Amino acid sequence: MKAPRRWFLAAGGALLSAACSGDQAPLDPAGRDASLIASLWWIFFWITAAVYLTVMLFVAVAAFRRRREVREGGERRLGIAVGGATLLTVAILFVLLVSSITTGRALGALDHAPRLRIEVTAQQWWWNIEYKDEEEPWKEITTANEIVVPVGQPVELVLRSRDVIHSLWVPNIHGKRDLIPGRANSFVIRADRAGRFDGQCAEFCGAQHARMRLEFIALTPAEFASWEASQRLEAPPPRTPAEQRGQEVFLGASCPLCHTVRGTPARGTNGPDLTHLASRRMIAANSIPNTRGHLAGWILDSQAIKPGNHMPPNALAGEDVQALLAWLGSLK
Ligand code: CUA
Numbered sequence: 001m002k003a004p005r006r007w008f009l010a011a012g013g014a015l016l017s018a019a020c021s022g023d024q025a026p027l028d029p030a031g032r033d034a035s036l037i038a039s040l041w042w043i044f045f046w047i048t049a050a051v052y053l054t055v056m057l058f059v060a061v062a063a064f065r066r067r068r069e070v071r072e073g074g075e076r077r078l079g080i081a082v083g084g085a086t087l088l089t090v091a092i093l094f095v096l097l098v099s100s101i102t103t104g105r106a107l108g109a110l111d112h113a114p115r116l117r118i119e120v121t122a123q124q125w126w127w128n129i130e131y132k133d134e135e136e137p138w139k140e141i142t143t144a145n146e147i148v149v150p151v152g153q154p155v156e157l158v159l160r161s162r163d164v165i166h167s168l169w170v171p172n173i174h175g176k177r178d179l180i181p182g183r184a185n186s187f188v189i190r191a192d193r194a195g196r197f198d199g200q201c202a203e204f205c206g207a208q209h210a211r212m213r214l215e216f217i218a219l220t221p222a223e224f225a226s227w228e229a230s231q232r233l234e235a236p237p238p239r240t241p242a243e244q245r246g247q248e249v250f251l252g253a254s255c256p257l258c259h260t261v262r263g264t265p266a267r268g269t270n271g272p273d274l275t276h277l278a279s280r281r282m283i284a285a286n287s288i289p290n291t292r293g294h295l296a297g298w299i300l301d302s303q304a305i306k307p308g309n310h311m312p313p314n315a316l317a318g319e320d321v322q323a324l325l326a327w328l329g330s331l332k
Contacts, residue, residue, distance in 0.1 A: 024171050024198035030218065031173035032190040033107055040103040047092060107175070114154040114188055118147060122159070122166035122179040124205060125212035125309060126272060126285040131228075132158075141231040142260070144272030145285045146215040150224035151194050159185040167203035170216040176202045191218035198286070207308040213286035234263030235275050235331050246327025249320045254312070261331065271311065277331045284309075292325050299324065 020027045027042075029035040121128040131141040147170070149155045159168060161179040169176040174189045201212035219227060238244040247264065250256070256266035262275040277283075280290050284306055288294045297304070300321065302311045316324065 023196060024200070026171040028172055030191055030193045030195055030197060031170075032192060033174035034172055035192070036103050036106050037175055040099060043099050044096060047096065051092065114156040116149065116153065116155045117158060118149075118155060119158045119160065120147070120168060120179070121162060122168070122201065122205075122212075123162040124164065125201070125208040125306070127168075127212075127214050128272065131231075139228075139232060141228065142273040143231065143276065143280070145213070145282065146217060146280055147199070148217045148219060148224065148227055149189075149191050150221045151191050151218050153221070154188050154190045156186055156188050159187075164205050165203050166201045166205050166212065168199065168214075169202035170197050170199035170214075172197040173199075173216055173218075178203060191216075194218050194220055194223075196281075208306050211285055211287040211306050215282060215286055230279070230332070231276055235261050236263070238327060239330065240326065242323050242326040243330050244327075245320075245323035246325070249316065249324045250327060253314060253316070258311070274328070274331060278329050279332050292329065295328065296321055296325055 019025055022028060026034060027038050029038045117132045119128075119130040119132055121130070127145050127147075129143045129145070129147055131139075133139040147157075157168070157177075159177055159179040160183075161181045163181065165181070166179040167176045168179060172195075173191055174187070177185060177187060179185065195218055197216040197218070199214040199216050201209055203209075205212065238247050250261070251264065251266060256264075256268050258268040258271035260267050260269065260273045260275065262273075266274075278290070282288065283290045283295060284298055284302070287306060288298065298311075299314055300316065301313045302309055303313055
């Protein structure tokens with residue numbers, strides 16, 4: 001086999017297997033919407049594959065069969081064959097159309113009133129996530145770049161943007177939805193099995209569009225209840241001299257202008273809420289792991305990691321960085 005063809009087949013195979021399984025795979029559904037979309041995709045795949053193979057078969061037969069005179073009554077038979085094929089084509093297109101409309105309607109038909117409402121606000125280049133509760137505002141939770149939901153329960157997502165158009169896509173859970181400045185776009189999702197899934201901004205929104213990612217975490221109802229309870233707490237007071245010093249460094253630098261840490265005077269809203277920073281697995285919109293080393297690099301010069309993001313470099317002394325990391329690490 002020639003090299004380009006081998007690469008082509010290898011690339012095709014890799015794409016198909018990536019789509020069929022994994023934590024960012026539309027054909028490995030873990031939610032109601034994704035299941036509907038995957039079923040529709042397979043209907044289209046098998047029908048169009050069958051049509052393609054049938055057409056190729058006829059092309060091959062036509063190419064290799066010897067030319068013959070059209071016999072008596074042959075014209076009529078040809079007419080019937082062409083007419084039949086045309087009818088079959090129309091019928092197939094009709095099946096595809098009906099299955100597409102049915103899926104579209106099913107996606108639009110929301111489940112019973114969701115108990116949970118999550119507001120997702122996009123900005124260059126991260127996601128602000130708020131769990132709203134109008135009746136009991138003390139229950140509200142703010143986090144960033146991770147959507148945590150209980151398995152089996154319908155959840156309403158309300159999508160907004162602070163700057164340009166973004167698009168939320170967690171392939172294993174739902175189809176793409178745009179976040180448009182000046183309007184709220186809402187839909188209901190349901191995760192059907194527990195797990196961590198990768199989400200991605202799916203609308204080009206500037207230099208760091210590719211690093212505008214998020215984690216979607218589906219927990220069992222019991223796990224979700226305990227996650228919810230821990231996220232509602234304020235940051236604990238510093239327990240060691242290093243943590244105490246770290247908090248002072250944080251509050252004394254420009255950090256509070258952009259970040260909130262509930263339980264401290266820091267109330268900024270331009271950047272992610274850091275009250276439970278240490279409970280998150282990733283930072284920088286799911287771009288780098290939330291380890292001490294990566295976090296240090298991010299604080300000192302995030303521009304080297306994600307050029308153009310809105311966090312300025314911070315020239316801090318070595319001991320101050322260590323103290324700051326100790327305190328941020330305590331924000332579980
Ligand atoms: Cu936000 Cu692309």
